[in-house]
Amino acid sequence: MAVNNSLSKQPTKQKFSVVLQSDAIQKLINNTLGDQRKAQKFITAISSAVATNPALQECDSFSIINAALLGETLRLSPSPQLGHYYMVPFNDKKKGKVATFELGYKGYIQLAIRSGQYKTINVIDVKEGELKHYDRLSETIELDFIDDEDIREETPTIGYCAMFETINGYRKTIYWTYKKMLLHADKYSMAFSKDKYEALKAGKIPQSDMWKYSSFWYKDFDGMAFKTMLRQLISKWAPMSIESVELETALANDMAYKDKNGDVSYVEEDTAVNYANVVDDIEVTETHEQKVDDQEPQQDLL
Numbered sequence: 001m002a003v004n005n006s007l008s009k010q011p012t013k014q015k016f017s018v019v020l021q022s023d024a025i026q027k028l029i030n031n032t033l034g035d036q037r038k039a040q041k042f043i044t045a046i047s048s049a050v051a052t053n054p055a056l057q058e059c060d061s062f063s064i065i066n067a068a069l070l071g072e073t074l075r076l077s078p079s080p081q082l083g084h085y086y087m088v089p090f091n092d093k094k095k096g097k098v099a100t101f102e103l104g105y106k107g108y109i110q111l112a113i114r115s116g117q118y119k120t121i122n123v124i125d126v127k128e129g130e131l132k133h134y135d136r137l138s139e140t141i142e143l144d145f146i147d148d149e150d151i152r153e154e155t156p157t158i159g160y161c162a163m164f165e166t167i168n169g170y171r172k173t174i175y176w177t178y179k180k181m182l183l184h185a186d187k188y189s190m191a192f193s194k195d196k197y198e199a200l201k202a203g204k205i206p207q208s209d210m211w212k213y214s215s216f217w218y219k220d221f222d223g224m225a226f227k228t229m230l231r232q233l234i235s236k237w238a239p240m241s242i243e244s245v246e247l248e249t250a251l252a253n254d255m256a257y258k259d260k261n262g263d264v265s266y267v268e269e270d271t272a273v274n275y276a277n278v279v280d281d282i283e284v285t286e287t288h289e290q291k292v293d294d295q296e297p298q299q300d301l302l
Contacts, residue, residue, distance in 0.1 A: 105227035191215035
């Protein structure tokens with residue numbers, strides 16, 4: 001009599017190295033990159049990245065390859081030191097663990113500069129005592145910066161400011177308070193809680209629980225705030241043209257993953273509402289306590 005073992009019915013996940021060497025994936029890589037040497041260099045780099053990152057090894061192979069190919073076609077580096085983009089593991093409740101493409105704020109700047117449309121583009125933190133005046137309507141801002149960098153570094157951040165000026169003289173400036181940024185992260189990032197972040201800064205989180213706080217919002221709040229400011233600035237106000245195709249592609253795929261069918265899903269609500277082809281099976285209804293306690297470690301690509 002045969003034993004009905006449900007475990008035997010579960011499909012075995014193929015190793016990343018096996019998927020990477022499959023004919024379909026090799027064809028996808030070669031067709032996307034269009035150069036055999038580039039393709040081989042890409043395969044070597046992504047194989048090394050996954051081999052040294054246990055969190056990525058658990059992710060769907062197609063999402064990893066698609067995220068890395070997007071970064072490659074945008075001519076951005078996955079190096080954490082450069083901060084252009086990251087492949088971040090994320091738990092989708094229907095599709096399991098996937099690798100999302102996450103653009104860094106330095107990646108936004110690189111793509112904006114490359115478009116050739118900007119005379120200047122910048123994002124900064126604003127320290128306590130530096131903001132003298134901000135007119136929301138005219139978008140004029142008056143700042144008096146602390147000259148001593150050591151003192152400035154120790155001074156509390158009260159807000160963030162981003163601006164650009166195009167070659168033809170069009171200017172745009174936005175300013176967010178620190179509190180607004182904190183509430184934004186708390187609302188839209190499923191791996192972040194403002195209460196837990198304050199507890200973390202106060203040293204109230206036990207060392208044994210630190211693995212739960214590896215989200216980039218916890219590890220580098222200012223870096224994520226810079227990225228948010230640039231994304232808000234560029235996606236809503238920047239001129240788009242044929243020269244901005246890379247920038248538009250990055251905006252449309254930021255914090256997203258693509259499965260083997262080519263379907264794009266987004267992991268943050270504020271991104272999802274701005275773009276098409278969004279599925280509704282992302283976990284966005286958790287409480288913040290559940291969000292943090294259920295979060296698995298997330299690591300950088302390298």
